[in-house]
Amino acid sequence: MESGELDQYRGFTISQIDAVNDTVEFTNGEMLRAGEANGDVSERDIRRIQIRETIKAHLDKEKQLFAQGIKVLSLFFIDEVVKYRDYGQADEKGDYARVFEEEYELLKAEYLSELAIDNEAYRKYLASIDSAKTHNGYFSIDKKTNRLKDPAVGARSVDSDDVDAYDLILKDKERLLSLAEPTRFIFSHSALREGWDNPNVFVMCMLKHSDNTISRRQEVGRGLRLSVDQHGDRMDHPAVVHDINVLTVVASESYKDFVAGLQKEIAETLSSRPRQATEDYFTGKTLATEHGPVEVTAAIAKQIYRYLVKNDYTDDADQIADVYQEAKAAGKLADLPEELKPHAEQVFQLIDSVFSDAQLPKVDDGRKPKTNPLNANFEKKEFQELWARINRKAVYRVEFDSEELIRKCFSALDSQLRVTPLQYTVQVGVQNDGLTDGQLRSGDGFSVTNTTTERGDSIHSLVKYDLVGKVAENAQLTRDTTASILGQITPAVFEQFTRNPEHFISEASRIIAEQKAAMVIERLAYDEVDERYDVDIFTANQTGQDFSRATKQLKNHVYDYAITDSNVERDFVKELDTSSEVVVYAKLPRGFLIPTPVGDYNPDWAISFKAGSVRHIYFVAETKGTMSSMKLREIEKTKIECARKFFDEISKRITADRVKYDVVTDYGKLMDLVGRAA
Structure with a gap:
């Protein structure tokens, strides 16, 4: 019945469907994976599907970003111009252009019929654009006829003609990024070779056969730019940068093959980051603790190494194994030895500094449905009452004495700044006697005879650094204030700059920023403004989320699912969704931001309790696995303290049922804070 009685499916009887792994097994032993085709599938069919999927991905992204004034562009790579622009046809349209217009219409x-009433602005925008005017091609120009031509024809195709066409695109770049310009889909033959790129390419489609001279990494790189809005401002805010700037690639090969190839190319082109977790690597590194830096001695390095080996977290080549990354993601890493437990966070950061394939950029399978719409809980009176209380914007004021900041900073630098010296390892090896072909192929033709590690004064960087400028930029201070701080630290501490300038700059910036953050809390004040957050922040960026972190479907959440960031959050959601006291709750969208002097802050949860069940029925919560100061960085603690002052300020005008804000480790802690009703 599933086959529709088609002959090509005769003999195929489904035995099992695995929705988790996206596979279908048949009784004849065949297995198909999602994204793979088996049987008589023509090239033309595949290209049509690619074009359709590209348009769908484009419209999904455009629907999210339109309200933020971000123009979405999609780029098609083609191998023959005639497939898009055919001068032998009366309308000069090639096969790809015809297919595009058919599928686009x-x-x-379909999208216009499904768009919600509250998305009227995007509906009008989409309806106003003609399918023939929304796509364009970028090819070489024949100077004699002033018409586009296939750059594959003629020896001069790589010279000035393509450069002239590129200049035309450069001149029109501002217009191309304007929402008033209907062109949103670009068909290109030579964009890669000529270096054409645009920050707002969100979807790429490979309508061409694989070309070994151009890697997947190079192709994908054309879309890895931070987008800009209609004002030309980069979409680089830390809270939403990774939600907005997501590239979708529509390739003709299977998802599995494309990702495997891309990951391999990325790994091959990475710089020489350490790949082996050895005792030598760990020895001499520095652990930053709340009581000051701790150097990793040979004894500590041996404990870390033995911990990894004992738990099979490294393989026979001392490289970090997948089992370590899996245990870390699940929050189930084995306990460290007692001596290392006080420095657990720093030890794991040190382990993570060793490269492993699992740390490569994650590529999601965009074919799976990934929408997480708002549901009826959002319209509940209890949530709207809570939203009306927290939907406020404010500006902050900070007044503090620069001289006091300077004193605290250079004192902290003297006591805390410890820099790991640069070092390099020299290995001497000899070719083995009786060398065989098998040894050469396996890389065993040479043996290491001696290893020497050089550290400290024997290495000097020849790169010139703007020390004051970089620290001032990182800590967000003036150059004068920064120079005063650095000029007063003791010579012995300052001398570390020559041993490892990069580490000196990063550590000095961190320590100064933490001292600044501590002073800010004491002198911070918020002033409420008339502006409010728009409900669009709840609908923006809801398509294409990482559903591998999604909960099961929920009954009291304003979305169907919650995308959690940790096991702590996942357990917290389970309790919230089954609690008899909780009416409705929301994982606050990343667009909901509280300004602080150390960066914008996004709280985790907004919760509305049943009236009469608790003392504080409206609550905003930040979830943390531990309240230990070792786990909470100074900047993070500062943002939380700033949030307390923010909610105190916006609650002053509310006479009844004020919002309470606090940090909780679990649901039990939350109930302690809201208090049972008397």
């Missing part, structure tokens, strides 16, 4: 009608 069908999908446009």
